[in-house]
Amino acid sequence: MIIGKIEDGIVLDHITAGRGMEIYRTLHLDELDCSVAMITNADSVKMGRKDIIKIGRVIDINLDVLGFIDPGITVNIIRGGKLYKRERLTLPKSLKGVLKCKNPRCITTVEPELVSEFRLSEVDSRTYRCIYCEALAQLP
C-alpha cells in the first residue's frame, strides 16, 4: 500500500490500533477539503499494530482532545516535505468546551451558554468528570 508523501500537513502517528476512526470523527476530518489518509492496523515495532492519519494541510488540532482520546499519539507537523515539529501528548488536566455532558440532570443541559468542562479525576484510569455534576465524560 503506497500513500504519497506530504508536502505540508500533519501526520498523527502511534494511534492505538482501532482508534483511528474515532479520532477522524472527533476532529471532524471529514469536513476538510484537503486529502486525508487513514491507515489502520499498520505494522509497528513499538506497538505491534497502530493506526496512522495523514492530513494534507496544516490545521489547528485541539491537542487536549487528542490527549484525552489517546495520549500515546505523536503529532508530526510537516512543512516543505520535512518534519517541522513533533508534539507528544499528555493527558490534559481539563477539557473545556469540547464534550457535552450526557447526564440529563446536569445544569449544562438547560443552560446552553455554560461552557462545558471536564476535569481529570483519576490518571491511571484516565477518568474525566463533569465539573458541574461529576458525570463521567463520554466521547461524542
Next chain:
Amino acid sequence: MKHCIDIKDFTVDEINELIATAEDIIENPVKYAHTCNGKKMATLFYEPSTRTRLSFEAAMYELGGVVLGFSEAASSSVSKGESVADTVRTVACYADIIVMRHPKEGAPLVASMKAGIPVINAGDGGHNHPTQTLTDLLTIKREKGGFSGLTIGICGDLKFGRTVHSLINAMSRYPDVSFVLISPEELCIPDYVKEETLIPKNIPFIETTSLDDAMPYLDILYMTRVQRERFFNEADYLRLKDTYILTPDKLKNAKPDLSIMHPLPRVNEISVAVDDDPRACYFRQVRYGKFIRMALILRLLEISV
C-alpha cells in the same frame, strides 16, 4: 471566598471547626443572637423543600439576620427563562449570602462562580446535599461524643441515596470507622463508592440484606427510605418493602446506646412506636441541622464570635 457546594470542599479540620462552633452555639445561644444583625440571606429554592428551607431560615433568624427569596421556581423570574448566573448576579446586589436548592446538578456551583458572595448548596438534584451531611456529622458528634471507633449501619436505598454516599465519604475521613451496608440487592451501594472511597482507604465494610443480623453490632443505624419507583418489578418491591421497617421488636438485639438516625422525611421505614425510644435521635438530628447551618453561615460570612 469560601462556598459550601460539596462536603469535599471542607477539610476535616474545617468540619471539626464548624462542629465546634455549632456546639458552642448550642451551649451559648445568646452569645450568637446578634452576630448577623444587618445581614441578609437569600434562599433561592427552585424546587420545594420546606424542611431544609425552614432550617436555613430559622438559622439566620437566630443569628439576628433576615431572609428573602423564593420557595419555588414558578414564583421567580426563572419561570421567564432567566439563567442561574443572571439570577444570582441580581440577588447578590441585595443579599450577603445565597442558599440554593435546584433540581439540576451543578446549579449551585454555577451560582458560586458568578455570584461574588458565598453560596450554600441546599441540594442539587440527586447530586450533593452537604448541609445534610454536616447535620449528620454534628448528630454523630453529639450523640456518640466523637467519630472514631464507630460501626455505622446504613439501611435502605443505598444505591440512589445521595445522603448515604456523602455520609460514607465524610465519615471515611475519620480513623477506625467501619460500615455495615444493609440493603436489598437491587439497591446495594454502587461499585464506585466502594472503589473510590472504601477500598482505597482500607475501611472495613460488610454488605448484607439482613437488618436483624447486623443489628447487634451497630453503634449507629442510619435509616433511609426504600422507594417503590426504584424497583423494576412490583413483586420485588412488595417482597422487600417491609423488610427494613424498623420496629421496637427489631431493636431487641440492638446495643443499649445505639443511635438511630434518619435524614427525614420518613414514610413508614421507622415505626412511630420507635419515636419514644431514647435511642431514636432523628428529631434531635433536625435540631442539630439548624445549629450546624448557623455555624456554616457564620463561617462563610467570615464572622468570628
